[in-house]
Amino acid sequence: MSRDVMAGNNMYKKTKYLEGELWILAWNASVQHAALYKNGVWQSQRDHIDRFRNKIIDHIRTHIIPQYRETVEEQGHCANIRDLIN
Numbered sequence: 001m002s003r004d005v006m007a008g009n010n011m012y013k014k015t016k017y018l019e020g021e022l023w024i025l026a027w028n029a030s031v032q033h034a035a036l037y038k039n040g041v042w043q044s045q046r047d048h049i050d051r052f053r054n055k056i057i058d059h060i061r062t063h064i065i066p067q068y069r070e071t072v073e074e075q076g077h078c079a080n081i082r083d084l085i086n
Contacts, residue, residue, distance in 0.1 A: 023057050056084070 064080050072080070 027053055027057075059084070 067076065067080065
C-alpha cells in the first residue's frame with residue numbers, strides 16, 4: 001500500500017473518530033439539563049439509548065445536514081425541528 005493511500009486511510013479514520021466524539025459531546029450537551037431520562041434508567045437501558053441516539057444521528061446525517069449545505073429558509077428550519085420531535 002502506498003504512503004499516500006495509507007495517509008489518506010489514517011486521515012479518514014481520524015476524521016471518523018473526531019466526528020464520533022463530536023456527536024457524543026453534542027448529544028450529552030443537548031440532554032444534560034433536559035431530564036430526558038429517569039434516574040437509574042441510563043445504566044439499565046444503555047443499549048436501547050445507544051440505538052436511539054444512533055438513529056437520531058443517522059437521521060441528522062442523511063436528511064438534515066445535506067439541506068444545510070445550502071441556505072435553509074425559516075420554514076424549512078422549523079420543519080426540520082418538527083421532524084426531529086416526531
